[in-house]
Amino acid sequence: MAREQGKRASILPGAAVLAVVTAYVIAILGADKQNTILILFGAGAAVVVLAGLFGLLKPIGRSFAAHETAFNWLAILAMLLIAGVFREEHFVLLLLVTLMLYAVAALGLTIQFGYAGVVNFAGASFFGIGAYTSAVLTVHTALPHLAIIFLGGVTAALAGAILLPPILRTSGHYAAVVTIAFALLFRSFIEVNDVLGGPQGLHLPGMQVFGWSFNDNITVGRWDISFYMSYFLLSLALLIFAFGLVQRLERSWIGLNFDALRLDETAASCFGIGVARWKAVAFLLGNMLIGFAGAVSGMVAGFVAPSNYTFADSLILVSILLLGGIGNAWGAIVATAFVVIVPEKLQTIQEYRFLLYAVMVILVLLFQPEGLLPRPVRRYFQS
Amino acid sequence: MTNVAPAPLLQVEGLTKTFGGVLALDALALSAGSGEVVGLIGPNGSGKTTFFNVTTGIYKPDAGSIVFKGKNLAGASPQTIHRAGISRTFQRSRLSLPLSIFDNIMIGAHTRRFNGLVFNLVCRGAFKHEYERMVEAARALLKVFEPELTDRLFEPVMGLPMIDRRRIEICRALISEPSLLFLDEPSAGMTHEETHALMDNILRVRAVHSSLAIVIVEHQMGVIERITDRCAVLNFGRKIAEGTYREVAGNAEVQEAYLGAEL
Numbered sequence: 284m285a286r287e288q289g290k291r292a293s294i295l296p297g298a299a300v301l302a303v304v305t306a307y308v309i310a311i312l313g314a315d316k317q318n319t320i321l322i323l324f325g326a327g328a329a330v331v332v333l334a335g336l337f338g339l340l341k342p343i344g345r346s347f348a349a350h351e352t353a354f355n356w357l358a359i360l361a362m363l364l365i366a367g368v369f370r371e372e373h374f375v376l377l378l379l380v381t382l383m384l385y386a387v388a389a390l391g392l393t394i395q396f397g398y399a400g401v402v403n404f405a406g407a408s409f410f411g412i413g414a415y416t417s418a419v420l421t422v423h424t425a426l427p428h429l430a431i432i433f434l435g436g437v438t439a440a441l442a443g444a445i446l447l448p449p450i451l452r453t454s455g456h457y458a459a460v461v462t463i464a465f466a467l468l469f470r471s472f473i474e475v476n477d478v479l480g481g482p483q484g485l486h487l488p489g490m491q492v493f494g495w496s497f498n499d500n501i502t503v504g505r506w507d508i509s510f511y512m513s514y515f516l517l518s519l520a521l522l523i524f525a526f527g528l529v530q531r532l533e534r535s536w537i538g539l540n541f542d543a544l545r546l547d548e549t550a551a552s553c554f555g556i557g558v559a560r561w562k563a564v565a566f567l568l569g570n571m572l573i574g575f576a577g578a579v580s581g582m583v584a585g586f587v588a589p590s591n592y593t594f595a596d597s598l599i600l601v602s603i604l605l606l607g608g609i610g611n612a613w614g615a616i617v618a619t620a621f622v623v624i625v626p627e628k629l630q631t632i633q634e635y636r637f638l639l640y641a642v643m644v645i646l647v648l649l650f651q652p653e654g655l656l657p658r659p660v661r662r663y664f665q666s
Numbered sequence: 667m668t669n670v671a672p673a674p675l676l677q678v679e680g681l682t683k684t685f686g687g688v689l690a691l692d693a694l695a696l697s698a699g700s701g702e703v704v705g706l707i708g709p710n711g712s713g714k715t716t717f718f719n720v721t722t723g724i725y726k727p728d729a730g731s732i733v734f735k736g737k738n739l740a741g742a743s744p745q746t747i748h749r750a751g752i753s754r755t756f757q758r759s760r761l762s763l764p765l766s767i768f769d770n771i772m773i774g775a776h777t778r779r780f781n782g783l784v785f786n787l788v789c790r791g792a793f794k795h796e797y798e799r800m801v802e803a804a805r806a807l808l809k810v811f812e813p814e815l816t817d818r819l820f821e822p823v824m825g826l827p828m829i830d831r832r833r834i835e836i837c838r839a840l841i842s843e844p845s846l847l848f849l850d851e852p853s854a855g856m857t858h859e860e861t862h863a864l865m866d867n868i869l870r871v872r873a874v875h876s877s878l879a880i881v882i883v884e885h886q887m888g889v890i891e892r893i894t895d896r897c898a899v900l901n902f903g904r905k906i907a908e909g910t911y912r913e914v915a916g917n918a919e920v921q922e923a924y925l926g927a928e929l
């Protein structure tokens with residue numbers, strides 16, 4: 284501890300980068316000419332690579348790490364600023380909502396796969412379970428919508444509990460196969476289930492919280508604000524909750540237990556760490572977060588259908604972790620932004636988006652095997 | 667039945683383990699009393715590591731009993747056995763390389779930390795308190811083995827030389843304050859001087875917890891001679907001799923088992 288005391292990294296490099304990134308994201312989201320977008324993406328990539336070559340990324344990282352709380356608040360502020368700029372644009376706000384909900388799901392997967400090493404190739408299915416739960420409950424019950432979102436997470440966790448016995452009894456690739464089988468079964472199940480609307484899915488009414496209807500546009504003074512702003516704020520709140528949960532998990536004995544069993548189950552057992560117990564905790568917590576996100580997404584979209592929760596979507600979630608840096612919460616968020624925004628803005632590429640993801644994952648694994656933001660060594664408290 | 671002599675801390679009897687056709691442990695009997703240092707020696711493949719693996723619950727025995735503190739632990743899970751007070755190191759280092767020194771030691775402290783969800787996630791003040799106590803405990807233990815490492819508690823183990831990794835592994839095994847410690851070739855890959863220093867450190871820890879019993883597997887006979895109270899010699903999973911190092915070293919069958927290897 285005594286070694287590097289004294290000089291605490293300045294907040295300035297990080298703050299400057301955050302400002303630039305915010306402006307850049309606003310520029311990307313606001314651009315609609317394909318050429319402009321292409322140039323922006325190219326420039327962004329070039330700047331990151333150059334910064335890496337000139338060794339600028341390290342000091343920036345140190346600046347972020349040294350002023351973590353401040354940057355957490357600034358990041359929230361930046362998100363609000365971006366939403367403020369696009370307050371009238373349904374499309375952009377919806378894109379941001381999608382991004383944040385996917386990020387929550389990726390954080391759920393981070394607990395499972397990133398920390399405890401429990402592979403889950405059915406992420407989209409648990410997202411779907413959350414969404415279908417919210418659809419069924421909003422249509423058939425008068426439960427408050429916030430309670431329904433909560434139940435979406437609980438239902439996803441309970442559905443995941445069915446998979447626990449086979450997952451705990453097998454390991455490695457076999458556990459992966461169990462989740463793949465579940466993903467395929469889930470899809471078939473909802474496709475043939477008439478109560479759940481079959482292939483057409485279900486429609487659900489807009490969200491209401493304390494009498495406030497989320498599907499009405501908002502007028503504040505002389506500003507007309509898209510109705511998606513309500514969903515934006517809700518999703519942001521959920522993302523903050525998920526991020527806080529994941530970070531606290533990581534910075535606790537529980538995160539340590541997860542790491543211990545991921546890295547060496549046998550050694551972990553020899554020191555009393557209950558392998559099955561902690562795998563179960565990780566799997567349930569992760570699926571709960573994924574289910575929360577799915578429940579909100581169902582309400583945002585206004586309908587749920589089997590084709591939204593495919594095995595391919597589950598693979599995207601896993602590739603988000605590989606891209607971002609397995610086990611790094613910020614990495615998961617940044618990678619989600621990539622994966623959601625790039626194909627949405629580059630229309631020419633949209634049909635090839637799986638090809639794009641594949642190429643990105645391969646490039647990252649080749650040149651930066653630990654992901655864009657490798658996970659740092661655990662610090663339980665900020666120094 | 668009235669026992670005059672107190673039962674030893676660990677009493678293993680008839681312990682048998684086969685892997686396919688290989689008889690790795692053949693009705694092995696071994697005991698270790700409180701505060702005793704027992705050497706376990708024998709040629710390669712004679713079943714020393716298997717004895718540790720079966721006694722710590724990694725493998726289930728085919729037959730036999732493992733009575734520890736009066737309870738038969740044969741067939742129990744590694745978790746149960748560790749909670750009863752047995753801790754170990756591994757022949758091939760099994761640290762979690764991406765984790766910090768502190769984290770690795772804390773893996774061994776699982777029984778001393780509080781693992782409740784609410785405590786860890788919500789009661790951060792109480793958690794911090796416990797965390798600080800644990801940092802102190804890890805520092806104090808590490809200081810016995812290598813004071814320099816106490817300043818580097820939050821560096822990953824990955825970059826450390828083998829000797830430091832061995833020390834950390836021993837700290838990981840000791841931090842739970844076990845009653846019985848299994849050391850599986852703790853000095854593998856070390857020079858004579860380093861080995862002696864390591865053994866002195868282990869004995870220093872034992873001086874504080876004088877009831878700590880140690881079973882040690884070691885190929886450097888000088889170490890065995892110096893630190894053990896008693897030795898058992900294995901060959902093909904069977905115990906072929908037992909006694910003080912001098913008695914055992916003079917045994918003809920033992921010399922034959924080692925055939926050429928000098929004792």
Ligand SMILES: Nc1ncnc2c1ncn2[C@@H]1O[C@H](COP(=O)(O)OP(=O)(O)OP(=O)(O)O)[C@@H](O)[C@H]1O
Pocket residue numbers: 685688689690708709710711712713714715716717757
């Ligand atoms: N997991 C296993 N599967 C199959 N055979 C095993 C296994 N573990 C040990 N054996 C066999 O059991 C016998 C005893 O091995 P063990 O590792 O216990 O010997 P050892 O005395 O520790 O040897 P060394 O001094 O080389 O470490 C050997 O023949 C070995 O091949």
Ligand SMILES: [Mg+2]
Pocket residue numbers: 714715716757850
């Ligand atoms: Mg061995």
